[in-house]
Amino acid sequence: MNIALVGNPNVGKSVIFNALTGSYVTVSNYPGTTVDVSKGPGRFGGQKYTIIDTPGVNSLVPRSEDEKVTKEILSRPDTAIMVQVADSKNLKRSLLLTLELIELGRPLVLALNMSDEAKERGIAIDVKKLSDRLGINIVETIAVTGDGITKLKEAIARTKAPSPAVEYLKTEREGARPDSISLARAREKVAAALLKDILTFSKPLKKDIAEAIGRITTRPLTGVPILMGIMVLMYFFVGKFAAGTMVDFFENAVFGKFINPFFVSVADNYISMKLLRDFLIGDYGVLTMALTYAFAIIFPIVTAFFIFFGFLEDSGYLPRLSVLSDAVFKTIGLNGRAILPMILGLGCGTMATLTARILDTKKERILVSILLTLAIPCSAQLGIILGILGSISAKALVLWLVIMLSVLMGVGFVASKVVPGARSPFIQEIPPVRMPQIKNILVKTFARLKWYLREAVPLFVLGTILLFVLDAVGALNAIERLVSPVVVHLLGLPEKATEAFIIGFLRRDYGAAGLYALSRSGLLDGIQTLVSVVVVTLFVPCVAQFFVTIKERGVKTACLIGGFVFVFAFLFGGALNFALRYCIDTLKIPLI
């Protein structure tokens, strides 16, 4: 017996799903579609059920794949109970779906979620009246805090088929097509009638302030400076505090003074086989390299980034940023919604590649993957890069920024012409501006960190093992010897820089740090530093991001992207090298 969870997108369905099922959830692809459906066990009224989380839909008209799958799941004979999760502050819209569900005649429970947000906006709902009119159980919930979940479980246990006050629910038919406008209009009228004297509005002062804040973020005149401000804040919080202070602490103090020496001494004393010792604690050792990297370096950085990102998300800023940036994205074949994976890419490119799923067409997802792989440096690198460039001059930093943006737009533009497929139009709901709730942010950050530990860390370990093997068989040196002519002659860099690039594939920061060391010991001049930093930024992503790209876009596409980026980075670096040498040495223009 199944219980189907259904509702509009972005109403908190997944959170309710988690609350009802606990941890044993399987996500599977619905046969014949690209839609993922989550299933998990639950127990209500002493009976075992399988809870199915359907994709978010706005109606049951089977137009898109999501709607078809949902309709099918709801129509199956073994779907015993339907639980609709609704957005309390947009009740009328959710009610349109409720009316369609009631027509199916199965037992239905309505969870009015995000009831705190409705109250914040001065919306009060007479739940008892609505429940009587619709003839179904209604429970107010705040899924992220768990409020009302127990009541919801009880309601599910004792739910029956709806017994609505019939005169409210006669909708015009006239042989109209299910997706016709007249039917939608009729439902609108019924919903409006149903909500009469159930909803009361009071306009809290907070709403005006919130709206004003919302407005200044979406207009270019005020929005762009605000964005700059946010980027600077992010640099200080993620770049300086996390990547600098925290990482130093973890890498040098915790891992450097305690954890690694502990492992080393244990290995020295108890493991006699040199190969195994090297495997664990050598230069490319699983413990000394992979785990140190994953926990001492990346972990604090991504945690800080996720927290910062959570603030942006929870406050409602991100959709407004997409409004601001839509025009820019249109020129490269995307739309404003692409800003989300791009910003995430500044934190962790692996996670950003996954987030590309929110884009509607395959072409857009491929374009974003290309740009993430090529031109968006993750936070592991960013701090070091900014440090290196800053130590040369402010002009070098600006020049790097200009170069990266030009590459982003240039490659994006060309790619949008080359990659086949269509763009999707920009239609984005803008949620209300709200005070970020610390609890929400922590819950989401925690979930993302759990993902990181489960998915990314094993990939780092895998990559390290790969490097270990390559080094052990001498292949690493061979690769270096192969690549260094390009590095020396095309890029004009010293031979030692090759190692930094190759290692950069596994550890993004190592690549940048290697260059930092070179530049600090005076082995790189200003031009060389800039060229090497540009190349390392453009160069292939870390192993985790590459694997995830394979998983998301398929092996062929991922390898094409990887190959293109590899070649482009070197060619562009070479061209930059010659251009800079010409302008600075020959034409004597002080660019750096």
Added chain:
Amino acid sequence: MDARHKIEEALSVVWDEREKNNDSAADVRQKIKDKIGEEMVESLIADGYIASGADRIQLTAKGEAVARDVTRRQRLAERLLIDVLELNRNEMDSSACALEHILSKEVEESICTLLGHPKECPHGLPIPAGSCCAKARDYLESVVVPLSKLSAGEAAQIVYVLTREHPQLHKLMSFGVTPGAKISVHQVFPAFVIQVEETQLALESEIAKEIFVKRIKN
């Protein structure tokens, strides 16, 4: 009904059936008989409006021109009655039927401009374009305009949405952007941001061009 009207009615039947991909002579003959009350097929063939062969009926060039014209006028009339005069379906059907025969060319073009050169009738069937649509004359200021013509701070009521032109527009409907909904415009640059009841929605201008609204006083 005078002779001219009967011919127009009969030819519009042939046009309607053709839209449904039905050119069977038997069907068309029957439908014409149902609508007008007498057999018209023979006289239409004699006058050169339709051609018949192998149980199929087709419009000739002459018949095509008349049928296209009357269909256009009928569907424009329907739009006028429903959108601007806000009659209900039954009233519309009977009035449109009579209206289509008395609209002259100039009146038809004025109505088309008033309505913003609509592409579909209330039943969702296409309205054949006229010369005014091609030139998009604005001599008579349209009452019904695309959303893209509004500026920030204006309020409007949605008249219709061109769902057939764009599958994503169906997504719009579920956000509450349906005929009859009242909206207000927050900003138009760099993207349109509108308020539909409790929902704030951002749209690009290409989409705004396909949402047709009527301005209302704030």
